[in-house]
Amino acid sequence: MTNAPRYNLFIDGAWTAPGSNEWIAVENPATGETVAHVAKGDAGDVEKAVSAAQKAFPAWSRKTALERADYLLALNTLIERDKERLAATITSEMGKPLKEARGEIDFAIGLIRFAAENTRRLEGEIVPGSTPDEKILIDRVPHGVIGGIAAWNFPFALCARKIGPAIAAGNTVVVKPHELTPFAGLEMARLVEEAKIPNGVVNIVTGDGPDVGVPLVAHPLTKLITMTGSTPAGKKIMAAAAEHLKEVRLELGGKAPFIVMEDADIEKAAQAAIESRFTNAGQVCTCNERTYVHEAVYDAFTSKIREKISGLKVGSPTDPDTDMGPKVSLAELEKVHAMVEGAVRQGGKLEVGGHRLTGPEYDKGFYYAPTLLTDVRQDMDIAHNEVFGPVLSVIRVADFDQALAFANDCRYGLSAYLFTRDLGRILRMTRELEFGEIYVNRGGGEAPQGYHHGYGESGLGGEDGKHGLEAYVQTKTIYLNA
Known part of the structure; x- marks a missing residue:
């Protein structure tokens, strides 16, 4: 394919050239043709993206649940509008039959819709205190900056699975699509921009594991890492995350x-x-x-x-x-x-x-x-x-x-x-x-309303449904006295 499009990184609401000034050719596995060139990000680009997400977090987390839901529903409207184009994008970079790619877009829409509909169901608790005038409040609050790493087999739906619940719960997010199939994630970024989701709330950094995945996991400001991929890669991520004792959610291999x-x-x-x-x-x-x-x-x-x-x-x-x-x-x-x-x-x-x-x-x-x-x-x-x-x-x-x-x-x-x-x-x-x-x-x-999780070497934690959404918040206990 001649004149294949070139994609920059999406950081802080802007399309940003990679610091490396290098590009990755994305090939169609059915034809061998190059369908796009995407930026080859590096640790410097990750730093920019995480910093942008951290800067955006206070204002985003203070928005009401309904306001966050409205942004997600606006994003979904755009995905539905562009369903055929997005399905063709998946097919071109991953080789998935077009009828299955349409199903992937439908699944992504369902994931985002569930997250939007349940922003107001992230509820706290009130527990009796230790004295007559005390109440113990257990609140649920966002983590902060989430690092998302997606696999290549469902390039659009996995980005939706990371982004939807993360920002629904009040977090901001930096997502690394897989280097074999980064095109769909960047198309998601175009729609994030069009939906006017505030700058820095969603950031997409393309590149390979050593140059983007490792610094994203190791960054001290990423509070939770959610990754879909192979078991060996998941073990490396868990080890790297241990240095800062950050939470991990790993959806890995299966048999x-x-x-x-x-x-x-x-x-x-x-x-x-x-x-x-x-x-x-x-x-x-x-x-x-x-x-x-x-x-x-x-x-x-x-x-x-x-x-x-x-x-x-x-x-x-x-x-x-x-x-x-x-x-x-x-x-x-x-x-x-x-x-x-x-x-x-x-x-x-x-x-x-x-x-x-x-x-x-x-x-x-x-x-x-x-x-x-x-x-x-x-x-x-x-x-x-x-x-x-x-x-x-x-x-x-x-x-x-x-x-x-x-x-x-x-x-x-x-x-x-x-x-x-x-x-x-x-x-x-x-x-x-x-x-x-x-x-x-x-x-x-x-x-989308179920709970997708495994045991053993299939990973830690899970995704989807109310239990998956709850992974994107943490508890804060308040002993309330007058």
Whole structure:
């Protein structure tokens, strides 16, 4: 693409050239074309952004809840107006099919709407005092400057997930989009500007992890860090944040088990397994990463899965008939292929796919064939390491006990799925399945009013809903006497 647009940083309400005078080329993973150049920020730019956010915080935090909500609703109106353009932006930098990109914009709108509607529900408490004339007030107040770090797989929605609740609660924010997909976050900044959100309340600094992410986390004025990304990156952020004892909210990797019992609706379960694995080319932290199927329906279920995978259309993400687009990068594609090859070496059977797609439609992009592995065992590497790609692994189980044991044999604890008609099993699952988010007899996809969180190496804290919003305030206890 010739004449690709160039984006500066968005700091203190102004578009600001990077101190490094360097730029990052953003490539379309479907075509290899450069779709934009974005500023390569550095520690100096982070300093400017955090300072701007700190300067804006007193006035913003003093605004009423309703005033903050009105700004967010104005932002949402602009997002709704520009839905098609924003969806095309996501598709161009991330390779997500356009119909899925539209869904991402809808999800972002829902996240911001929930934050706006609930600004007046951040309520304090009154506790009886220690003397007859005393009252103890427990207030909820904003932290100050929030540092947000977004992953590349949902570039617009993750920025909305950081910005919406942060500023709804009275904080100001500095967001670092991922360097592979920074375009959508900067488009969000354009709308923040148009919505006339006061200068410094929202700042967007693009760049890589060492130059932008590290100084943002380490800055003494950022009071809370909210990050979506990989588990190794999350551990580094937690370690860096410890120096200033700042709070962290980490939404990290996942290895979701997808349990299908012999009494399940097999057609419904198979369709959900496909959607929960191949949406966004498998690049979703809640994706079906390992499918546990009762031996009584293993053959029937596998046959349905094989048929459905063979029917998926892989191609241009702008084609309305496309079911799956490319991987986000060559490195990601090669990682997935190495995991498939490793599974086959360890005894897995390659039923469908297992290779990079070639041909005129695919050669310029990073397309990987939808893949089915059967005869996968619990002791294989692919049953424990996050694939984050279009590979469905099927593992046979003898009964519900074994399914639960295998599901919990995991260092991650984000999402899980269960298909059964047995209420007893469902109730037992609520006690024994060690995951923060469980989908029963349905495919994936969290709701803005829910609570998106995990256990173990899937992170700390959570996002969305009232519990996610409450993470953006801290308590202040006041012993009130006349």
